[in-house]
């Protein structure tokens with residue numbers, strides 16, 4: 001032991017010299033980006049054997065389950081970023097309940113139905129996630145074959161909607177959260193050939209008034225035997241409690257619905273208690289551990305620290321993002337090393353956000369480009385203060401990602417958006433982006449959809465948003481908020497969100 005010590009110190013010194021020389025080498029470029037976890041590959045992940053029956057999936061998921069094993073399951077039912085947050089909540093529920101999560105494919109809600117569904121592992125690095133969470137992760141595609149000749153002919157149903165229709169009992173949170181007579185959020189059940197009977201989660205476990213965000217740990221409790229039994233019993237007073245809440249709401253415009261059968265019958269008319277072996281929830285996006293709402297983005301956020309930060313992009317998406325950014329920044333082939341070059345990402349969400357502006361005119365409500373410019377400037381300074389080198393506009397370029405259309409919408413092209421736009425205003429906005437020397441990725445010009453499919457323009461953009469050393473986003477956009485957290489966590493980067501709503505909203 002004693003004589004090993006000098007060797008130890010020699011090793012320490014060698015390692016230090018090596019690290020310093022690596023750093024000084026990298027500091028010739030804008031930043032030591034390749035030291036960050038965005039660019040790091042999945043360390044040889046520990047393979048967790050999937051707790052399912054071996055062999056190819058049959059047309060019934062129930063065939064694949066191991067009799068002594070417990071699972072947990074939820075469905076996508078919103079825009080894609082919110083569906084990602086919904087899955088993260090499911091993963092956290094998996095930890096809290098010691099059940100194996102079954103990951104649903106994502107629905108093409110904002111992309112166009114003919115994009116069909118896409119498996120979780122096409123978007124996220126499921127092996128790395130499983131290794132970092134220390135638990136096996138099953139995908140729905142592993143346990144049920146929903147693909148058949150008939151459905152595969154139509155791009156809308158390709159890969160899904162087939163297989164045997166299986167009845168099952170699930171919990172539904174949405175009728176309780178909405179408390180307005182709404183039903184379950186079960187958009188995905190047809191695509192997975194499930195016929196679900198729902199038991200409403202009992203009232204009284206909200207952590208944020210009025211009734212929107214729900215206590216996640218209460219949901220976990222329903223996945224344990226005694227909690228499940230209590231929940232089923234309490235659910236019997238759902239109709240009565242709903243009527244009480246609705247009549248006590250001031251200005252309630254919704255008619256109190258006729259009492260419904262509990263559990264809600266499925267399409268076949270069956271009433272089924274929530275499954276014991278596969279705890280199943282309709283949509284768990286509006287939940288939290290201690291306050292709901294912005295909890296995801298708080299520095300102490302349990303869901304971020306336990307789960308969200310481990311949801312890295314699938315290797316294909318990363319390599320496409322690296323290729324698109326390298327092309328756009330004009331990095332010559334001999335300077336490319338398979339890592340993401342440093343840049344600042346800007347996400348200006350405009351098109352659909354403008355719908356909340358009226359009666360205020362669009363241009364007085366959405367943040368002006370100058371607000372983003374100012375924050376990019378501050379980001380450069382913050383990066384320099386953090387020790388990043390060459391953060392000036394010459395070396396560190398900006399890539400704008402925005403849903404602002406390249407051509408101003410007209411009544412012929414978009415009846416919803418057209419009335420909000422002055423003639424030529426979208427073209428003028430992009431021109432001012434160009435005038436600043438900023439870049440963007442033009443998927444239309446680059447034929448991204450025909451090359452990679454409809455999902456990939458959005459996925460590549462979301463990946464690029466997370467890949468800069470700086471990020472400037474749009475306040476109140478979940479897509480921006482998640483990109484900012486990723487930038488800080490994975491790239492050791494910095495950034496901020498531009499506020500909007502009035503001309504001086506972002507004054508600071």
Ligand SMILES: *[C@@H]1O[C@H](CO)[C@@H](O)[C@H](O)[C@H]1NC(C)=O
Pocket residue numbers: 056057145146147148149
């Ligand atoms: C699913 O079923 C279809 C139709 O029987 C078959 O062609 C396909 O190979 C199956 N897929 C898997 C993954 O077993």
